[in-house]
Amino acid sequence: MAMTRCVRPAVFTLALLSAGASLFAQGNGAPQSPDEFRRMLAMGVKYHSASDFYAALKAAAPGGGRQMPAFNQLPDWSGLWTAVNVSTTGGSFFSGGPGGVAPKLTPQARAALQQGAQNQKNGIEYDENLSQCGPPGYPRWLVIPFLREFIVRPEETWLTSETVNNVRRIYTDGRNHPPADEQYPLYYGDSIGFWDGQKLVIHTDQLMERSMGRNQPTQSDKMETVEIWQKVNPTTIKADVWIFDPGLYTEPWYLERRYSQVPNADKSLRIRYWNCNENPNNDVVKTNDGSTNYKDFTFDDKQKEPSK
Amino acid sequence: MIGRIAAALTLSVLVAAPMRLEAHHSAVMFDDKKEVTFAGTVKEFQFTNPHSWLLVDVTNQDGSVTTWGFEGEGPNTLMRNGIRPADLKSGTKVTMTGHPMKDGRPGALWVKAVRDDGKEFYPGGPPRAAAGQ
Numbered sequence: 001m002a003m004t005r006c007v008r009p010a011v012f013t014l015a016l017l018s019a020g021a022s023l024f025a026q027g028n029g030a031p032q033s034p035d036e037f038r039r040m041l042a043m044g045v046k047y048h049s050a051s052d053f054y055a056a057l058k059a060a061a062p063g064g065g066r067q068m069p070a071f072n073q074l075p076d077w078s079g080l081w082t083a084v085n086v087s088t089t090g091g092s093f094f095s096g097g098p099g100g101v102a103p104k105l106t107p108q109a110r111a112a113l114q115q116g117a118q119n120q121k122n123g124i125e126y127d128e129n130l131s132q133c134g135p136p137g138y139p140r141w142l143v144i145p146f147l148r149e150f151i152v153r154p155e156e157t158w159l160t161s162e163t164v165n166n167v168r169r170i171y172t173d174g175r176n177h178p179p180a181d182e183q184y185p186l187y188y189g190d191s192i193g194f195w196d197g198q199k200l201v202i203h204t205d206q207l208m209e210r211s212m213g214r215n216q217p218t219q220s221d222k223m224e225t226v227e228i229w230q231k232v233n234p235t236t237i238k239a240d241v242w243i244f245d246p247g248l249y250t251e252p253w254y255l256e257r258r259y260s261q262v263p264n265a266d267k268s269l270r271i272r273y274w275n276c277n278e279n280p281n282n283d284v285v286k287t288n289d290g291s292t293n294y295k296d297f298t299f300d301d302k303q304k305e306p307s308k
Numbered sequence: 309m310i311g312r313i314a315a316a317l318t319l320s321v322l323v324a325a326p327m328r329l330e331a332h333h334s335a336v337m338f339d340d341k342k343e344v345t346f347a348g349t350v351k352e353f354q355f356t357n358p359h360s361w362l363l364v365d366v367t368n369q370d371g372s373v374t375t376w377g378f379e380g381e382g383p384n385t386l387m388r389n390g391i392r393p394a395d396l397k398s399g400t401k402v403t404m405t406g407h408p409m410k411d412g413r414p415g416a417l418w419v420k421a422v423r424d425d426g427k428e429f430y431p432g433g434p435p436r437a438a439a440g441q
Contacts, residue, residue: 146384279357
């Protein structure tokens with residue numbers, strides 16, 4: 001195939017949208033109950049900031065969260081994992097949680113969602129991040145499909161996804177976030193954490209202001225999150241996530257995400273390098289009405305003589 | 309030649325689609341209300357991220373040949389749905405079904421491929437009925 005062009009904006013459109021639902025359901029447990037959802041939401045709402053919440057969780061952990069566990073004390077998160085379909089278990093940035101509890105949105109976020117819904121209705125979609133091969137970023141990283149690996153070590157955990165080879169590095173060696181004069185906006189933010197038994201607690205800040213997805217609001221650079229990751233059964237890892245973002249929410253929001261282990265008994269599946277630009281047939285442009293269309297195809301560039 | 313015999317275009321209302329993760333749907337360039345079905349010959353299987361393309365030469369009724377591109381998921385998703393690079397080599401006779409592009413270019417969202425030995429390939433997973441769900 002000819003892949004020689006220099007300009008290669010590409011699109012994840014279908015990949016992100018059409019990884020089959022069959023990929024997700026692998027015995028992920030019962031959906032979160034409304035009572036449990038409300039309890040978890042309340043855990044975060046009572047804190048003024050994600051930093052305060054994280055500090056409280058750390059103070060309550062054995063040893064004040066300051067003891068780095070030995071390697072053999074860490075949970076086994078090996079294997080390949082993938083996000084469980086939101087429609088199966090709930091867990092959305094902007095839709096109501098189990099029991100119908102809705103996030104308290106800022107007027108800007110509400111307006112952006114309404115505009116996005118109108119665009120959707122009119123068949124207008126464009127992805128400011130992925131269409132040009134940018135990274136999904138965090139917290140969108142929590143909901144993207146495809147394969148993931150979780151690499152756990154005492155001093156650092158890597159939460160990875162095959163999508164554009166992204167890696168979230170969670171430092172658990174006792175370091176803090178960088179000092180203020182060394183901070184700058186990051187696609188995946190800066191994450192520090194500690195182990196509370198078999199639970200990994202994470203605080204993330206230094207996030208970049210950017211779109212959260214097609215027809216979704218823009219997250220602010222004030223966003224911070226707290227996450228608690230744990231394996232809840234042999235094939236399911238759960239992440240409880242609290243998002244603090246004054247640009248999106250007037251109160252912190254909570255969502256639960258689950259990741260199911262991908263069957264791979266024959267070990268045929270492996271995560272490979274993901275070059276978003278490798279195939280120019282995936283190049284897209286933003287249309288005049290703000291939607292998406294393919295740019296040029298290369299598969300019809302060699303006209304054949306009609307066979308008569 | 310399959311392509312010569314059956315290069316007929318059929319447009320129909322979608323009846324049974326493979327399972328899709330609608331929450332991420334953004335295939336606005338494709339008309340998901342229509343399906344096209346072509347018989348043809350595989351020209352090339354571009355097994356690439358973030359999307360793969362199966363290029364199929366289709367002989368038109370006037371004898372000319374049009375290369376159609378059918379877009380599917382990336383390699384690992386195809387592999388998990390039982391589609392491997394060697395399954396659809398250049399020269400393989402196939403009957404393709406997909407959602408055509410709205411602007412009329414010869415591209416489609418790959419829904420189903422049926423190889424001449426009868427084996428079916430669904431890049432987005434098998435239809436719900438076939439999956440028993």
